[in-house]
Amino acid sequence: MEVIIELRNGITKYKNFQLGPMDLQLSTGVITALIGRNGAGKTTLLEGLSGLSPFQKGDVYYYGTPINFLEPEIRTKMTYISNDIQMYSDYSVKQAIEFVSTLHKNWDTSWVNHWLTVFQIRASVQIHQLSKGMKMKLNLILGLGHRPDVVFLDEPTDGLDSISRQQFFNLLQEYVEQEECTVVMSTHYTKEVEGICDHVIFLKNGMLSLVGEVEEMKESYHVFSVPPKEDLSGVKGIESFTTTSVETKGVIQSQTVATLPNHAVIKKPSLDDIFQYVVENEEGGEWS
Numbered sequence: 001m002e003v004i005i006e007l008r009n010g011i012t013k014y015k016n017f018q019l020g021p022m023d024l025q026l027s028t029g030v031i032t033a034l035i036g037r038n039g040a041g042k043t044t045l046l047e048g049l050s051g052l053s054p055f056q057k058g059d060v061y062y063y064g065t066p067i068n069f070l071e072p073e074i075r076t077k078m079t080y081i082s083n084d085i086q087m088y089s090d091y092s093v094k095q096a097i098e099f100v101s102t103l104h105k106n107w108d109t110s111w112v113n114h115w116l117t118v119f120q121i122r123a124s125v126q127i128h129q130l131s132k133g134m135k136m137k138l139n140l141i142l143g144l145g146h147r148p149d150v151v152f153l154d155e156p157t158d159g160l161d162s163i164s165r166q167q168f169f170n171l172l173q174e175y176v177e178q179e180e181c182t183v184v185m186s187t188h189y190t191k192e193v194e195g196i197c198d199h200v201i202f203l204k205n206g207m208l209s210l211v212g213e214v215e216e217m218k219e220s221y222h223v224f225s226v227p228p229k230e231d232l233s234g235v236k237g238i239e240s241f242t243t244t245s246v247e248t249k250g251v252i253q254s255q256t257v258a259t260l261p262n263h264a265v266i267k268k269p270s271l272d273d274i275f276q277y278v279v280e281n282e283e284g285g286e287w288s
């Protein structure tokens with residue numbers, strides 16, 4: 001794995017919000033999930049990295065060279081795919097493909113046709129007649145047809161049914177395997193991306209909160225549950241917990257699991273657990 005994209009000291013400020021300052025590295029052959037609450041800054045980060053709305057301060061590097069987003073060449077390397085599926089709605093599928101393909105020298109017609117066939121999207125159909133899922137799949141095909149090696153996706157599966165989401169991920173995984181590219185995908189479907197993403201970036205209030213390999217991160221923590229009135233004052237390394245009438249549930253650092261009472265039930269955390277109890281940790285209490 002090689003670093004393909006690097007952000008150094010990136011900052012974007014709006015009236016009531018600031019993203020960064022932050023540094024970030026993205027490697028080849030990796031799919032990264034970008035997770036954060038509404039308003040955490042996911043779109044601002046993706047737009048900054050892709051140059052759609054460049055950072056106000058800081059630089060983005062492509063294989064170690066600072067990117068000048070005004071140079072057309074960079075457009076052949078990168079793609080930003082939003083979930084705005086209203087684009088080209090007055091076109092037929094064929095017309096949209098013809099239009100987008102003229103913007104790129106290296107358009108891969110056979111790859112595009114292959115995936116249109118897999119998804120059963122007919123070239124003659126008007127785009128406004130396609131279902132939401134079909135439109136989003138077409139959006140992905142249009143965004144990848146020039147074989148970019150940096151792919152940014154902003155909540156691409158938002159509103160898609162589970163089968164459409166799986167088909168969407170299948171295409172993405174196959175693409176990454178073939179191209180050795182890097183993908184960053186913002187999402188609220190934390191559970192579903194676990195099997196798809198190798199890395200995760202948790203964003204909180206415009207800052208990087210936790211960044212790393214999914215499996216390594218999951219090794220670092222355990223979920224525990226104990227009866228609701230349990231005294232946890234002697235337990236070390238609890239990130240946070242919630243208490244209901246049934247149980248106290250929380251996340252603890254793996255190296256201090258042995259300090260839990262013997263009857264505590266422990267298991268490996270999901271990304272959702274890490275998001276809720278480590279990154280956000282505001283639902284219940286924190287133990288010092």
Ligand SMILES: Nc1ncnc2c1ncn2[C@@H]1O[C@H](COP(=O)(O)OP(=O)(O)OP(=O)(O)O)[C@@H](O)[C@H]1O
Nearest residue numbers: 014015016017036037038039040041042043044045
């Ligand atoms: N062009 C802009 N002008 C002013 N404020 C903006 C602009 N774009 C975004 N913001 C603000 O920046 C903050 C972060 O927005 P952003 O869209 O990046 O968050 P997000 O994590 O993608 O949210 P969501 O999950 O809801 O899509 C929000 O408070 C938003 O209102």
